[in-house]
Amino acid sequence: MALLEQASDDSDRAYISNMLGWVKNDQGQYEEAVAFYEQSLKINQKTLPEDHPSLATTYNNVAQVYKDMGDYSRALAFYEQSLKIFEKALPSNHPDLATSYNNIGEVYSRMGDYAKAREFYEKSHKIFEKTLPPNHPHLATSYINIGGVYSNMGDYSKAREFYEKSRKIYEKALPSDHPSLAISYINIGRVYRDMSDYSKALEFYEKSHKIFEKTLPPNHPDLATSYSNIGGVYRDMGDYSKALEFYEKSHKIYDKALPSNHPSLAVSHLNFAACYEKMGDYTTALKVLKNAYQIQQTAFEEGNPAFASTYSMFGRVYRNMKDYSKSLDYFQKCLTIFQRTLPERHPNQAITYSNIGDVHRLMGDYEQAISFHQKALNIQESVQCNPLECATTYINLGETYRQMKDYTTALTYYEKGLEIREKKLPKSHPDLAVVYHSLAKLYLSTRQYNMA
Incomplete structure (x- = not known):
């Protein structure tokens, strides 16, 4: 890099390397970002005392990239090195210490260790409560972080409680079109989406979207994410053509605004793939999936x-x-990835066990199918998770027992799954039709023609 060659001393080289790392991280070129940040770190480690605040900042930068790369154990290690310096150098109520606790909380949250995440988020929150006025935006952000942990734990009412606290602060402290208020609406929309209250989810996502339309240029990535959020709700409602319409708007922006290997483009392709899969267009779904995978590989x-x-x-x-x-x-x-990166009883592992069980059912290996579905239920019935995920496992088990001609057990599981879906989904949702069709097949098999 020409800039580095022109640097007059170590201090300049460290600064330029740091800036280049920031640019590469912003472009989604994480490997190069890490290389530049670590170059800056090596120079600073030679020239500064080991507890110098500038070193803490550099550790933070390296940690940030590893977090974006999904290498959470390394991210945690660098964030902890940063925290050690801050704890020595700063008073116990310093805002930078709160930020450091917050960063560590975020990594634990991404690792699925929600108890640890909440512990660090609450440490951060206590500092903000002591040092900031009650309507300060940093307090609102802190409420969002704690709400996010409850959301990930499946405690949606608690999550909404914290998100509403955040919203009240933002509405008092900020102009009505401030981007932070838009983020607050997104969080509340997401909780309503997780609770399958799709009309409320759309209401808050659209509030957020109006702010972005007013305040952002038309090709801003946040506007793309907003279109994607709205598309996701329509997909959950089973309105796949409407979902595709919003995903298309989102993708066009990403395509213009981001480098071709940016992870957000991969997510965009995955959204399309999920829609095509639900529509039964598996050839197109597979094609789009391969596009996503190629981006992720780079x-x-x-x-x-x-x-x-x-x-x-x-x-x-x-x-x-x-x-x-x-x-x-x-x-x-x-x-394998979930087992390496998530706690043993994480809901994502349960979904995967259920998926594996369903493949075994389709292969006629009913014993293996039941074994994997039971592994899924052992998690889903003992931790808070999205009820619709549990419903899918019940229905998969119902289908397995129906094919084994154990109609009584099959009916028990179908009814459990149907009860959840009827509560959570719109009456016209395709996933309800799937259960009704399965029940019809069961009643025909047991010659209950009036029920079919």
């Missing part, structure tokens, strides 16, 4: 948590295409 190292959802979708598409060996292979790859 952006991340193999085994990165970002691959898990891609592998899971490959598994589902190949299952629907009746290529069961490929399907099992991809679900197993997904499970």
Whole structure:
């Protein structure tokens, strides 16, 4: 790099390396970002005392990139080095210490260790409560972080409580079109989406979107994310053509605004793939999935948590295409990542167990199918998770027992799954039709023709 060659001394070289790292991270070129940040770190380690605040900042920068790469153990290690310096150098109520606790909380949250995440978020929050006025935006952000942990734990009412606290502060402290208020609306919208209250989810996502339309240029990535959020709600409602319309708007912006290997473009392709899968267009879903995977391969190292959802979708598409060996292979790859990066009883592992169980059912291996579905239920019935995920496992078990001609047990599981879906989904949702169809087949098998 010409800039580095022109640097007059170590201090300049450290600064330029740091700036280049920031640019590369912003472009999604994480490997190069880490290289520049670590170059800056090595220079600073030679020239500064080991507890110098500038070193803490550099540790933070390196940690940030590893977090974006999904390498959470390394991110945590660097954030902890930064925290050690701050704890020595700063008073116990210093805002930088709160930020440091917050960063560590975020990594634990991404690792699925929600108890640890909440512990660090609350440490951060206590500092903000002591040092800031009650309507300060930093307090609102802190409420959002704690709300996010409760949301990930499936405690949506608690999550909404914290998100509403955040919203009240933002509405008092900020102009009505401030981007932070838009983020607050997004969080509340997401909780309503997780609770399957789709009309409320759309209401808050659209509030957020209006702010972005007023305040951002038309090709800003945040506007793309907003379109994607709205598309996601329509997808959950089973309105796939409407979902595709919003995903298309989102993708056009990403395509113009981001480098071709940016992870957000991969997520955009995954959104399309999920829609095409639900529509039964598996050939197109597979094509789009491969686009997402190619981007992720250039952006991340193999085994990165970002691959898990891609592998899971490959598994589902190949299952629907009746290529069961490929399907099992991809679900197993997904499970391997989850087992390495998430707690043992994380809801994402349960979903994968249920997916693997369903492939075994389709292959006629009912014993294995029941075993994997039971593994899923052991998690889903003992931790808070999205009820619709539990419903899918019940329905998968119902289908397995129906094919084994154990109609009484099958009916029990179908009814459990149907009860949840009827509560959570719109009456016209395709996933309800699937259960009604399965129940009809069961009643025909038991000659209860009036029920079918």
